[in-house]
Amino acid sequence: MKQxxxxxxxxxxxNEEHAAELRSRFATSGTLVVNLISSPGSGKTTLLxxxxxxxxxxxxxxxxxxxxxxxxxxxxxxxxxxxxxxxxTGGGCHLDARQVETGLAEGGLPEVDILFIENVGNLxxxxxxxxxxxxxxxxxxxxxxxxxxxxxxxxxxxxEVAVITKSDLLPYVPFKLESVKEQIVSLNxxxxxxxTSSLKGDGVEQWLDLLRQRLTAKRRQQG
Amino acid sequence: MKQxxxxxxxxxxxNEEHAAELRSRFATSGTLVVNLISSPGSGKTTLLxxxxxxxxxxxxxxxxxxxxxxxxxxxxxxxxxxxxxxxxTGGGCHLDARQVETGLAEGGLPEVDILFIENVGNLxxxxxxxxxxxxxxxxxxxxxxxxxxxxxxxxxxxxEVAVITKSDLLPYVPFKLESVKEQIVSLNxxxxxxxTSSLKGDGVEQWLDLLRQRLTAKRRQQG
Numbered sequence: 001m002k003q004x005x006x007x008x009x010x011x012x013x014x015n016e017e018h019a020a021e022l023r024s025r026f027a028t029s030g031t032l033v034v035n036l037i038s039s040p041g042s043g044k045t046t047l048l049x050x051x052x053x054x055x056x057x058x059x060x061x062x063x064x065x066x067x068x069x070x071x072x073x074x075x076x077x078x079x080x081x082x083x084x085x086x087x088x089t090g091g092g093c094h095l096d097a098r099q100v101e102t103g104l105a106e107g108g109l110p111e112v113d114i115l116f117i118e119n120v121g122n123l124x125x126x127x128x129x130x131x132x133x134x135x136x137x138x139x140x141x142x143x144x145x146x147x148x149x150x151x152x153x154x155x156x157x158x159x160e161v162a163v164i165t166k167s168d169l170l171p172y173v174p175f176k177l178e179s180v181k182e183q184i185v186s187l188n189x190x191x192x193x194x195x196t197s198s199l200k201g202d203g204v205e206q207w208l209d210l211l212r213q214r215l216t217a218k219r220r221q222q223g
Numbered sequence: 224m225k226q227x228x229x230x231x232x233x234x235x236x237x238n239e240e241h242a243a244e245l246r247s248r249f250a251t252s253g254t255l256v257v258n259l260i261s262s263p264g265s266g267k268t269t270l271l272x273x274x275x276x277x278x279x280x281x282x283x284x285x286x287x288x289x290x291x292x293x294x295x296x297x298x299x300x301x302x303x304x305x306x307x308x309x310x311x312t313g314g315g316c317h318l319d320a321r322q323v324e325t326g327l328a329e330g331g332l333p334e335v336d337i338l339f340i341e342n343v344g345n346l347x348x349x350x351x352x353x354x355x356x357x358x359x360x361x362x363x364x365x366x367x368x369x370x371x372x373x374x375x376x377x378x379x380x381x382x383e384v385a386v387i388t389k390s391d392l393l394p395y396v397p398f399k400l401e402s403v404k405e406q407i408v409s410l411n412x413x414x415x416x417x418x419t420s421s422l423k424g425d426g427v428e429q430w431l432d433l434l435r436q437r438l439t440a441k442r443r444q445q446g
Contacts, residue, residue, distance in 0.1 A: 007230045039262040040346050040375060041367025068347060070374050091377065093316065093347040121375070123263050124291060124316040124345055143366030143392065144264025151293050152263060152344070154314065169366065172395055174422075 011096075015129055018097035022132025027222055032114045032215040035131050037155055038139035040121030043165040045073045046198040047139065047207070048116055052082045054208055059113040059215070064103050066095040066120045073118060083109050094126035095119050113215060123148075127155045134218060135160040142166050142175040149183035157187040161194065163207065168197040234319075238352055241320035245355025250445060255337045255438040258354050260378055261362035263344030266388040268296045269421040270362065270430070271339055275305045277431055282336040282438070287326050289318040289343045296341060306332050317349035318342050336438060346371075350378040357441060358383040365389050365398040372406035380410040384417065386430065391420040 026033050036044045045065075052061045063084040065073040068091060077084035085107025087099050100117060109115070117133060119126040127136075138159035140148055143166055149156040156162060162184050164177070181193055192210065196203035249256050259267045268288075275284045286307040288296040297309035308330025310322050323340060332338070340356060342349040350359075361382035363371055366389055372379040379385060385407050387400070404416055415433065419426035 039264060039344070039367075040371055041262060041364070067374055069376050070370075072370055072374065091347070093345075120347070121262070122316070122345060122347055124314070124343070125348065141264070141366060143364060143389065143396075144262075147293075147295055148263055151290055151295065153292050166366065169392065169395055172392055173366075 012128060015097050018101060019130035019132045022097055022100060026115070026132060026134075029111045030219050030222065031112060032211070032218055033117065033131070033133040034114065034211070035117045035119060035126075035133035035136045036139065037119045037123070037126045037136055037159065038121065039123045039141075039144060042121075042139040042141045042144065043198055044118050044121070044139055045076055047163065047165060047196065047204075048118060049076060049080060050198040050201070050204050051116070051208065051211070052077065052080055054204065055114070055211075056081075059212075060110070061114045061116065062109040062112045063116045063118060064095075064100060064107065064109070065118050066099070068092070068120060083107075083112075085109055089120055093120060093122050093124075094129050095131060096129050097131050100131050114211060123152045123155055127158060134214060137161045137163060139163045139165050140180070142169050142177075143173050146174070146176045146180045149180060149187060153187050156184050156191075159188070159191065161192045161210065162188075164193065164195045166197060166199075167195050167202055168200045235351060238320050241324055242353035242355045245320055245323060249338070249355060249357075252334045253442050253445065254335060255434065255441055256340065256354070256356040257337065257434070258340045258342060258349075258356035258359045259362065260342045260346070260349045260359055260382065261344065262346045262364075262367060265344075265362040265364045265367065266421055267341050267344075267362055268299055270386065270388060270419065270427075271341060272299060272303060273421040273424070273427050274339070274431065274434070275300065275303055277427065278337070278434075279304075282435075283333070284337045284339065285332040285335045287318075287323060287330065287332070287338065287340045289322070289341060291315070291343060306330075306335075308332055312343055316343060316345050316347075317352050318354060319352050320354050323354050337434060346375045346378055350381060357437060360384045360386060362386045362388050363403070365392050365400075366396050369397070369399045369403045372403060372410060376410050379407050379414075382411070382414065384415045384433065385411075387416065387418045389420060389422075390418050390425055391423045 074084040074086035297307040300307035
């Protein structure tokens with residue numbers, strides 16, 4: 001067990017180096033990088049579909065998709081005319097910075113305004129791996145229940161933005177939205193919370209504004 | 224990376240030994256052991272609440288709850304008068320057989336007809352860890368989307384039973400039930416599929432019958 005911990009610590013240290021290189025590269029290109037993390041089925045790809053569709057003609061986007069298996073998610077993004085590359089982990093439970101480097105090299109993605117990295121569907125393991133992103137986003141669907149932030153505290157504490165998804169299901173599920181917001185605020189007092197329904201469009205404009213503001217702030221800071 | 228794989232292989236080998244000891248112990252006591260695996264929020268605890276409530280007076284049950292944080296799930300089971308013990312992994316993304324041994328020793332759970340082990344909410348990492356169970360059950364809520372079996376193939380191939388949960392939400396979500404069943408059958412031709420709504424009660428009796436049959440078969444086999 002001690003050996004497992006040591007090896008994991010070494011893997012994380014190696015990851016930090018690659019993440020720093022990525023962060024430096026994204027600073028030079030002025031690309032805003034967003035790392036999306038959630039359980040399987042919280043609606044990461046559906047939010048990205050709504051996002052790239054809405055930003056078309058305004059900001060250039062690309063997507064790195066992380067999955068255990070299938071090219072399905074990259075195909076969904078490419079169908080909208082947006083460059084996407086699928087990273088297949090073949091069983092791996094999270095993305096690491098080296099996979100992002102390789103994915104960027106192999107995927108032939110162009111330099112863009114916003115690069116979205118959709119992590120492997122997993123609310124635990126991706127939390128500790130820095131991918132050189134500007135910020136992490138955690139998604140939680142209202143169908144997953146209102147007890148999740150305190151049960152998976154690490155990601156809700158670290159993600160600068162929490163997106164509550166599938167709000168169109170609120171009438172049909174037991175989900176106390178105010179309780180969830182209180183849990184998130186207690187774990188991350190500086191965090192932002194957006195409530196969305198990607199299918200109905202609710203809250204998507206607020207999410208887009210947040211992306212626009214972050215991109216502007218990043219470029220101003222580096223300007 | 225190679226070292227990580229070696230250490231993981233060693234950890235899995237050690238796990239196999241503890242799992243074999245547990246399996247032998249459960250054979251002696253004639254306890255049916257069920258390992259429930261799913262994403263966070265697929266409804267594992269809610270299915271267990273419906274299960275132990277329905278079996279009360281007929282079969283004795285106990286529950287080992289695995290979570291990253293909080294005693295919430297064990298509290299929910301104990302509130303129904305059923306013995307439960309919470310295993311807190313403190314960040315760990317799955318249960319292992321040694322944690323089950325320790326949990327049984329520390330939890331003071333009585334010998335029962337059916338022991339349920341609710342794994343940490345994670346559709347990937349728990350898949351490869353044998354806990355000495357009779358069979359694994361994978362749960363998938365209809366709100367998680369109908370593309371999940373092929374995207375997370377390992378657990379759907381290994382779990383003898385797949386429970387599709389929250390069927391009461393079917394009218395409100397895009398979820399092709401037949402497509403999901405086909406994916407599961409292609410990954411696991413021998414597997415059983417049960418469609419349930421723990422809140423409405425649909426399919427729960429079929430799930431209970433499956434448990435009764437497995438318990439009877441186990442005891443007959445061990446004569």
